[in-house]
Amino acid sequence: MQFTPEKYRVPDIPMQPFIDAEEIWQYLNNTSCSADKVKDIIDKSLSKERLNLEEVATLINATDTDLIEQIKEGAKLLKQNIYGNRIVLFAPLYVGNRCSNNCDYCGFRASNKAQVRKTLTNDELIKEVEALEDEGQKRLILVFGEHAEYSPEFIADSVRTAYSVKKGNGEIRRLNINAAPLDIEGYKIVKKSGIGTYQVFQETYHPEIYKKHHTSGRKADYNWRLTALDRAQEAGIDDVGIGALIGLYDWRFEVMGLVRHTNHLEACYNIGPHTISFPRIKDASNLNIESNYFISDEDFVRLVAILRLAVPYTGMILTAREPAIVRDEIIQYGISQIDGGSKIELGSYSFKGNSHNIDRSQFQISDDRPLNDIIDELLEQDMIPSFCTACYRLGRTGEHFMEFSVPGFIKRFCTPNAILTLAEYLFDYAPEQTRLKGMMVIENNLKSLSANLEKEVKEKISRIEMGERDLYF
Secondary structure, three states: OOOOHHHHOOOOOOOOOOOOHHHHHHHHHHOOOOHHHHHHHHHHHHOOOOOOHHHHHHHHOOOOHHHHHHHHHHHHHHHHHHHOOEEEEEEEEEEEOOOOOEEOOOOOOOOOOOOOOOEOOHHHHHHHHHHHHHHOOOEEEEEEOOOOOOOHHHHHHHHHHHHHOEEOOEEOOEEEEEOOOOOHHHHHHHHOOOOOOEEOOOEOOOHHHHHHHEEEOHHHOHHHHHOHHHHHHHOOOOOEEEEEOEOOOOHHHHHHHHHHHHHHHHHHHOOOOOEEEOOEOOOOOOOOOOOOOOOOHHHHHHHHHHHHHHOOOOEEEEOOOOOHHHHHHHHHHOOOEEEOOOOOOOOOOOOOOOOOOHHHOOOOOOOOOOHHHHHHHHHHOOOEEEOOOHHHHOOOOHHHHHHHHOOOOOHHHHHHHHHHHHHHHHHHOOOHHHHHHHHHHHHHHHOOOOHHHHHHHHHHHHHHHOOOOOOOO
């Protein structure tokens, strides 16, 4: 029988489930692969067109060494064409680890009696933000366990508190959220506090595997979580992030699920996700998981490259779960954001001493380098560490962001703004060696701008050196 994926396709209806596992496996099991077909798909992606499921399945099924290298090189070129050589930096700030769910891969799970439960007080939250500002951070993601204590009102109050903290030249200009799925009214409450992206990761897109790993709590409801970002859109939050926890199920299926989720958001709301994340399972307090789907570093690189080609305009996040050596390699294949100087134990940024305690963490991080060390490493690779938040302040989100980013025009704004935020960091926080290195990188990258834009950026850098802050295009 001829393969007809439309037979299995679930209609894209707002706030209705849209994943059909049989459809995804039909694509993976029945899509042919050839060198010419792979080349045509890479060319389509390089023209900044999102790929369909059949095309993504073709790239996944390309297991020949030469074809894999072509995919990686295509992803590298696409990243350079759209994002240039900037890397956006942020830090996670855990506000509370109480949780009512039981997810067998997570240290926060309700049944884990070894976890030291903590919710930051208002004063403790302020101290954490001050410590982060002292390091030069401008972008944070606030992380909350899934618990009734962390209501929309509590999340919104935490956001307002964090935004209010100003220490020296320090300030937080963008706060993203990673928290429980909310109802529409809950999202509206959080939106009013001025958040950036609201992240909800499906963890695994396979319904049966999802059920196996999520045994109790509201998170056990697959469809409630799957439609979480539909409700966010209905509430007016047009900046959302999706993700899958790699290692729960076959990575090929999860890549297809992430692309299917992207398709759904575009079909229903005319925007795709602002970011895609793909964290791998790491050790956690009293880890309690059985899985046959952990993947090699080699396959992880493939996964990243395929996703970059599949959704050219979408930001891709690589976290400190990965060791430095892996991050340094994978960045080139499509990553646009990384966290730096991350500490995920509750209250650890303001704690002076060794804060590594897995029983106070959701999982074990692998890259615990200080922020300046990561910036130094990026500068060595002639990359521009960026703390830019201009798009969100100027309303370039949702459909407006798509208008700029899908055709690749966002690079005209991102490179100058990345340079300006780097200049701020160099003048305010960097040791002399990093400052000199950073100014050389800025000088090299100014040459890639048009003459008029180069002149404008240099003028703004001079104003920053004289004490002005928060200048952007």
